[in-house]
Amino acid sequence: MIQYIIRRFFYAFPLLLGVNILTFVLFFIVNSPDDMARMQLGQKHVTEQSIANWKQQHGYDRPLLWNPKASGEEKVTQTIFYQKSVGLFLFRFGVSDSGRNIGADIQERMWPSLALALPTLIVGLLVDVTFALMMVLFRGGTLEQAGIVLCVALMSISSLFYIIGGQFIVAKVLKLVPISGYDDGLIAIKFLILPVLIGVFSGVGSGVRWYRTLFLEEVEKDYVRTARAKGLSETQTLFRHVLRNALIPILTGVVVILPLLFMGSLIMESFFSIPGLGSYTIDAINSQDFAIVRTMVFLGSVLYVVGLLLTDISYTLVDPRVRLS
Amino acid sequence: MVILWTDALIFLLILVVCALGFYWHDKEHIKRPLQKIAASKVGVASLVVLLFFVFIGLLDSVHFKPGQGKNNELISCLDYLAKPLIEQGEKTYSAPFAARLYSKEVIVLDDGTTKWGYPRLVFGGSHLKNPDIELLPDILKKAFYGLAQGVALSGLFMLSYLGIRYQRQNKLARFGEAPASTKTALLVTFIIVSLGYTLIYLSSYYHVFGTDKVGEDVFYQTIKSIRTGLVLGTLTTLIMLPLAIVFGILAGFFQGWLDDIIQYLYTTLNSIPSVLLIAASILMVQVYITNHEQDFTSVIMRADMRLLFLCLILGVTNWTGLCRLLRAETLKLREMEYVQAAHALGVKKSIILVRHILPNLMHIILISVVLDFSSLVLAEAVLSYINIGVDPTTYSWGNMINGARLEMAREPIVWWSLSAAFIFMFGLVLAANLFADTVQNAFDPRHNS
DSSP: OHHHHHHHHHHHHHHHHHHHHHHHIIIIISSOHHHHHHHHHOSSSOOHHHHHHHHHHTTOOSOSSOOSSSOTTHHHHSSHHIIIIIHHHTTOOOBOTTSOBHHHHHHHHHHHHHHHHHHHHHHHHHHHHHHHHHHHHTTTSHHHHHHHHHHHHHHTSOHHHHHHHHIIIIIIISOOSOSSOOOSGGGHHHHHHHHHHHHHHHHHHHHHHHHHHHHHHHHTSHHHHHHHHTTOOHHHIIIIIIHHHHHHHHHHHHHHHTGGGGGOOHHHHHHTTOOSHHHHHHHHHHTTOHHHHHHHHHHHHHHHHHHHHHHHHHHHHHOTTOOOO | OBOOHHHHHHHHHHHHHHHHHHHHTTOHHHHHHHHHHHHOHHHHHHHHHHHHHHHHHHHTTOEEOOTTOSSOOOEEHHHHHTHHHHHOOOSSOBOTTOSBOSSOEEEEOTTSOEEEEOOBOSSTTTTOSOHHHHHHHHHHHHHHHHHHHHHHHHHHHHHHHHHHHHHHHTSOOOGGGSOHHHHHHHHHHHHHHHHHHHHHHHHTTSOTTOBOTTOOBHHHHHHHHHHHHHHHHHHHHHHHHHHHHHHHHHHHHHOHHHHHHHHHHHHHHHHSOHHHHHHHHHHHHHHHHHHTGGGOOSHHHHHHHHHHHHHHHHHHHHHHHHHHHHHHHHHHHHTSHHHHHHHHTTOOHHHHIIIIIHHHHHHHHHHHHHHHHHHHHHHHHHHHHTTOSSOTTSOOHHHHHHHHHGGGGSSSOOOHHHHHHHHHHHHHHHHHHHHHHHHHHHHOGGGOO
16 A cells, blocks of 8 residues: 555656646746746836846746756756756745745645635535435436426536626625625634535536436446345435445545645635635736746646545545555 | 638538538438437427527628728628627616616706706617607517517518428428427527517617626627637637547557557646646737737737637647547457457558547547537636636627626626626527537437437
């Protein structure tokens, strides 16, 4: 097991290297640092001097891949690729284009993101599975048909409308909770209820449909027929046999996205002005802060790789038939 | 006629679809699922709705330069047809079917005195003498006229259809004998044509969905947005398919180092959160466009370029899922007996790929294309909200929502932009989802129970 984890760790390395090269190509080869400087400083009346200053300030004044002027190993290390990419690997994120420490920002903003994403995931999972089970229980009837139609209709509404509608009805007309904002400590709950509810609601359509197909696949199997033949009632077979076996794909599906919860939800956070990583990313995109966007891309892929690893491990924990080798 | 990049690709797409249709028209294994789709009421109804959207989108894809002027302005056929809507703008917000502006202003009366009140609109309801009394009866009257004309028009359409049937069968085809799905199709066509005509008729007297902040007709905006949604939904798949098909088949069929490389490629791409990858790419495109401004002469060309880039980026980030599916299926297919037999008979590998593997992957490709369409249309709205979607000057539902979002905080609220975007977007996505379900049921062998 531990051997396996170590090996997976080494597999992750080329993957992250690939991500790094890709972002490097995107950010530095497609457009030179000069282009970025010109973009940041505005198009008109930019002197060569101010571009050079900007580049020096942000550490873009080195050659891209190979530094012929330096000596010894510095030929490689004194380059943009080395400075900017290796820093990411060592989780030294450096300074954003606006001059703030990215690492500290991320540590601080991670928690509000998690406070929003984790309850959304858990409540959403419970609601989705419950409704999916109900639909499987009443399968073949009009109730299921209505459920399917409702699911498709809910899926067809853009998430933006859920947020705007929810904010309008719950916060503006009924005035039950504040429209947006965030606070530390327990007061945060007041601000988090609405986004969590909306997050759950906007995912219900596709979620229920997905879990329903999982359950339906399971219901067809032989052991379920045997359970029914033994005289168990439909609810008993569903909860004792179908649900428990369907939990394996459900669990692994959840584990994959678990680490990514840290990244937060882009739209939710910016609509509800929650100071998490999602709104951090959006702000960076809007102010065209390349350093932050690059860091977030890298962080996202690290978390994804971690998620894959966790999935494999969780498989062995819940399903004794699977052995890692 | 001027052909923009996206226009050209759309026409290419139509050509490809026609060619495929021609190639498949006598293939038995494709015919059966198609008949299944044709027999499904929901499938046919959603297809008709989709075709109407496609029709509007195509009208909007034929661009030309109006007149012989020197200006770089480009208009589409749709713009040409909707000329009154473009030209008859108002000053600012006005509610649907309103005859007066939404906000109070100083009005100069005929005798030179001024008054504080709601001024009349330039276009909406300008034929009325006294809108306070006449407005509602006039709207109802016009709606009735429009509906009557629409019903007459679609009735004519139905009659001609029955006429064709009569010609073909040489006997009077009674409506009752037609299969249920044909009736559904006719009914949906009837409803859409009648309602659409009513809307068009009314829009030549009123702003049916009101006007926005700068006084532009919202109905026109939503109609223009259809093309953006369709382009994103279809062109992205056009870009994604070759990548997914070629890489998926190669990886599955040849295995070895090729498989390793391709797997590495898509795992790497997959491990980057797609929104961030899109954001990073769009940022780079923006830098490119601002630094090469001289290459993009008109606003519409720049917007078109950005739309194309967005499709390209979405295509590059989206092919991995399908590629993985195709690889797995090819792995399964290459062990099949008929493929082994072809091997043993000395058939070339390339011919095996084209003749035996590719046709058996078609159902997966088809299903994923229709499934992706609706999610792409929805994604556009979200991306436009984060400012990494289409150009802000492009008409799109995402931009409409984005612009109207802050108006919800106004007192009294401006709700019509959002509602109009909601109705049309919901219509398109719902139809696409329902159609995707039908296609999946018809083509997926696992559903053939």
